[in-house]
Amino acid sequence: MGPVTVVPPPLSAKNVDSFAYPTMKDRIPVIISRIVDNLTRNRDKIIKNYPGEDSLTELKVIIGAMSQLRYEVMTNKPAAPLRDGRSDSFAWNTELKKETEKAGEEPKWFDSAWLWMECYMYRRVCESVFMSNYLKDLDVFEEQKQAAFTNSYKAISSLTMYLMEILSEQELTPLGSMTKNYFLDFLQLSLWGNKCDLSISAGNENHQEHNPIEQLAKLKPFILIDQAEDVFQILCSAWERLGGQPGQVDIVLDNAGFELVTDLCLAEFLVSTGLASKICFHVKAMPWFVSDVTERDFMWTLKQMSAMNHLAISRFSQKWKSYLQDGKWSLRVSDYWTMPNDYNQMKELFPNLYSDLSSTDFILFKGDLNYRKLVGDLQWDPTTDFSVALRDFKPAPLCVLRTLKSDVVVGLNPGQAEDVKKIDGNWMINGEWAVISVQSVDPSTSESTAH
Numbered sequence: 336m337g338p339v340t341v342v343p344p345p346l347s348a349k350n351v352d353s354f355a356y357p358t359m360k361d362r363i364p365v366i367i368s369r370i371v372d373n374l375t376r377n378r379d380k381i382i383k384n385y386p387g388e389d390s391l392t393e394l395k396v397i398i399g400a401m402s403q404l405r406y407e408v409m410t411n412k413p414a415a416p417l418r419d420g421r422s423d424s425f426a427w428n429t430e431l432k433k434e435t436e437k438a439g440e441e442p443k444w445f446d447s448a449w450l451w452m453e454c455y456m457y458r459r460v461c462e463s464v465f466m467s468n469y470l471k472d473l474d475v476f477e478e479q480k481q482a483a484f485t486n487s488y489k490a491i492s493s494l495t496m497y498l499m500e501i502l503s504e505q506e507l508t509p510l511g512s513m514t515k516n517y518f519l520d521f522l523q524l525s526l527w528g529n530k531c532d533l534s535i536s537a538g539n540e541n542h543q544e545h546n547p548i549e550q551l552a553k554l555k556p557f558i559l560i561d562q563a564e565d566v567f568q569i570l571c572s573a574w575e576r577l578g579g580q581p582g583q584v585d586i587v588l589d590n591a592g593f594e595l596v597t598d599l600c601l602a603e604f605l606v607s608t609g610l611a612s613k614i615c616f617h618v619k620a621m622p623w624f625v626s627d628v629t630e631r632d633f634m635w636t637l638k639q640m641s642a643m644n645h646l647a648i649s650r651f652s653q654k655w656k657s658y659l660q661d662g663k664w665s666l667r668v669s670d671y672w673t674m675p676n677d678y679n680q681m682k683e684l685f686p687n688l689y690s691d692l693s694s695t696d697f698i699l700f701k702g703d704l705n706y707r708k709l710v711g712d713l714q715w716d717p718t719t720d721f722s723v724a725l726r727d728f729k730p731a732p733l734c735v736l737r738t739l740k741s742d743v744v745v746g747l748n749p750g751q752a753e754d755v756k757k758i759d760g761n762w763m764i765n766g767e768w769a770v771i772s773v774q775s776v777d778p779s780t781s782e783s784t785a786h
C-alpha cells in the first residue's frame with residue numbers, strides 16, 4: 336500500500352482572500368445579469384426561433400428565474416433540489432443530499448465548496464430553460480460564443496493557413512523530429528487558446544486578435560510546467576505498443592470560439608501526420624461556464640467555417656466534416672462533464688465513461704475547469720505531485736493544457752510559486768500563466784508517473 340495522502344480542504348468563497356470570493360460576490364451576479372440583458376435584448380429573435388403560443392410567457396419566466404437565482408447567490412441562500420426532471424437531475428439531487436449530510440446543512444454560495452456551487456449555478460441556469468416547453472433548446476450563451484468565434488477571424492485565418500502550409504509542404508513522418516517540433520507548436524497553440532474563455536471575463540468580449548504563431552516564443556517563459564515532450568513520448572509509445580500503428584486520442588474540450596479552432600487544428604495535425612488514428616472529442620451536454628463547447632457549438636463552428644470565403648478555413652472544415660462522417664473523428668456527450676463532481680469520483684459514479692476513457696491511448700484535457708476537476712479544486716500545496724493530486728484518476732495517460740484562472744496549482748518546484756508571485760501578484764487568476772502537466776500510465780502495470 337502506498338503512503339496515505341492527506342487531502343486538503345476545497346477552495347471556497349468563505350476564504351475572502353481567495354478568487355472564489357470575488358467570483359461569487361461579483362462575477363457570478365454579473366454573468367446572470369448578462370443573461371437577463373441578452374434575453375431581453377434578443378426577445379423578438381428568440382420568439383421567432385422558438386415559436387409557440389407560450390414562447391413569450393416562457394421567456395419572461397426564464398428572465399424571472401434568473402433574477403431569483405441572482406438574489407439567491409447574493410443573499411447566500413441554500414441550494415435547492417433541481418425540479419426539471421432532466422436525465423441528470425436525480426444524480427444531481429443525490430449529490431445535493433450527500434453534501435447536505437456531510438455539512439449538516441444545505442450547501443450555500445459563500446460557505447460551501449466553490450466548485451460545487453459554481454457548477455450548481457450553471458445547472459440552475461439550464462434548469463430554468465429546461466422547464467419550458469418551447470424554449471427547451473435555447474442556449475443563453477449562444478450569442479457570446481458565436482461573437483467570440485467571429486471576432487477571432489484574423490487569428491483563425493493565420494492559424495489555418497499555417498497548418499495548411501506545413502501539411503502540404505513538409506514530409507512529416509509520424510515519429511520524426513520535424514513532426515515533433517510542429518506538434519509542440521500546435522500543442523502550445525491549443526494551450527494558449529485557453530486564454531479566451533468567456534466566464535473569466537464575466538462574458539465580456541474575449542477573443543484572439545494577434546497572429547498566434549508569432550506569439551509562441553514570447554509566451555514560452557509563461558509556461559510554468561512544460562511536459563509537452565512527454566506527450567509526444569506517450570504518442571510514440573502507443574505507436575510501438577500497437578505494432579507501428581497510431582493510437583486513439585480523446586480530447587475533453589473546453590471553450591468554443593478561438594480555443595475550439597486551436598483544438599481542431601491540433602486534432603488535424605495528429606491525424607494527418609499519423610500520430611493518432613482517431614480523435615474522440617468530449618463536449619458538454621448543456622450550456623456551461625458561458626463559453627464551453629456543446630455539440631451544437633461544434634457543428635455551428637464547422638458550418639460557419641465552410642461558408643467562409645477563405646481557402647484554408649473552408650478546406651479544413653470540409654475535411655473535418657468528412658472525418659465526422661467516416662468515424663476518424665467522433666463526438667461524445669456525457670452528463671458527467673456537467674456534474675459537480677471531480678474526476679476522482681468518475682469511476683464510481685459514471686463507470687461507463689471511465690471505462691471508455693480507459694480504452695483510449697491518450698486523453699487531453701483542456702482548460703481551467705478541467706484542471707480544477709482533475710485535482711479536486713482542493714487547496715493543495717503547489718509543490719504536490721500532479722499524480723498525488725489526481726488521486727485515483729488514471730484511466731489512461733493524460734495531459735492537461737491550462738492557463739491559470741483559479742487559485743489552485745500543483746507540480747511546481749519548491750520556491751517557484753513564490754518567485755512567480757514576485758513578478759505577477761495575480762499569476763494564479765489572470766490567465767497569463769500556464770501549465771502543461773502530464774501523467775503517464777504504463778498500460779501493462781497501471782502504475783503512473785507524473786511530475
Ligand SMILES: O=P(O)(O)OC[C@@]1(O)O[C@H](CO)[C@@H](O)[C@@H]1O
Nearest residue numbers: 532534535702703704705740741
Ligand atoms: O475552464 P476554463 O474555460 O478555462 O475557465 C473557466 C473559468 O473561467 O471559470 C472559473 C471561474 O469562474 C475559473 O475556474 C476559470 O477561470
Ligand SMILES: [Mn+2]
Nearest residue numbers: 532589624627
Ligand atoms: Mn470553459
